[in-house]
Amino acid sequence: MSIEFYDTNAWVGLWPLAPLGHADLPTLRRHWRKHSIKGGLVSSLDALWLINPHDHNTRLIESTRKVAGVDPLPILNLLDPAWADELAQLMSDPSVKAVRLAPGYGGWKMSNRAAIEAAKEITAQGRRVVLTARLVDERQEHPAIKVKPVKAAAIARWIDKVPGMQPLIQGLSRWEVEELAKATDRFLTDLSFFEWDDSLGVLAKVVDLKRTVFGSLTPFHVTLAHQNKITLSPSASSAQRKAVAAGNALRWLK
């Protein structure tokens, strides 16, 4: 079965805490082609840790302009007192379909009032919000940098306070998705840290697979491993696999 993928969780730039190399856009696109990934949302690791990631966001957007299939996913750090200005600039660019929030790496908390205000503004502009709940298994992190995953309860409270928003939450474990799904159905999830025997079959019991998308977590994870989770699921139908691989994400971004 030939399945085309749209990758919602791909990164370029340098991750300083593991020997992953410095991935640029051409490298990522070659990697995608090898794995039948026709496009995706791309964020910059260089922007992830910065209080003001403006320069890296701008560079990312410029580098993806006119590159078919590559959608920039700039990062907004709400610790930056000028985050509203940064967001306004991002919203003025039509190529920005979504904005990534990564509280664990930006140093802010979901209870921060700005988390609600920023999400409301992004939603009001007709764009999407992507929330990074986890990027690295916390057991494997550098001991000097203990980034805790965003808690499902905090995500649920945040979603509840932003009417009309349907964010994509990335990096939740099986137990965290189940906890979040009990509180709300107003979210999409990827499978980057969701794993159990027949991941898709287990996920389908708590989240409609129409709200599930593919994310490779390149360069952190083995891409084929995550693709297998979808293409070789023993319980999902062919239509469901195709939708999770690409259709759901593309529809959500329209």
Add this chain to the structure above:
Amino acid sequence: MKVIDIHTHPIFFGENAKPAETRKMIQREKKQGFIHVVALPDVLRYGRLPDEKQSRILNDEMISIVKIGKGFVTGFCGLNPKLGEKAVRAEVDRCVGEGTLRGLKLEVSCNALDPDMRWVMEAAEAHDVPILQHTWNQLYKSPRAYHSDPEDTCALARKWPNVRIIMAHLTGCGIRGIRAARGIDNMVVDTSGGAPEAGLVEYAVKELGDRRVVYGSDWPIRDLPTAVGRITGSAISSRAKQRILHDNAAEFLRL
């Protein structure tokens, strides 16, 4: 591609313990391309220090699975070394002595270098069966008294060169664990557990050679196609993939 899974927990916290469920599980594994699996006991069902009676329950389940599996399953005997020499020897004689179970599984009852490991290692040597030792990087945690870091498992393997050792969990061992495992001919590292982190399989093959890495999933905690994908999706040769997914385990387990 033929696959042998050296690290599965067919019964997990009591689930799948009924024979009908076991048969169903075996059918599913065969359908996914597996030609043989190692079944490890439900080691944490009673906590990290199961008593003698609890250990017997867990190991009886393994014996049952091996019988149902009819050659498809190699069962390992779970041990709590802290129960002492008499209990350890009795359980190994009961389960392994008759040839039903063909390996020993150690979780987190004690560190791999605990003095009580002596009885386990002597039993493994006497019966000529391999040991699978749960191993995970505990660099900034504190349970090393009972939890084995890669260096602990590697030191155990060096101390007992006639005992075959499987150091479990490549992702949990990480680069640190791979480097610690260099030059230990009686030990292999299994690829089970954790997220499919990029670069680790390649690094293990580069540092240890493709003969010393074996495929394992940690099923059902992990998704089988995902676990296989971390090997098939790695930048190593086709020959190395075949060795990791099948040949090395077949040789190590003497199938």
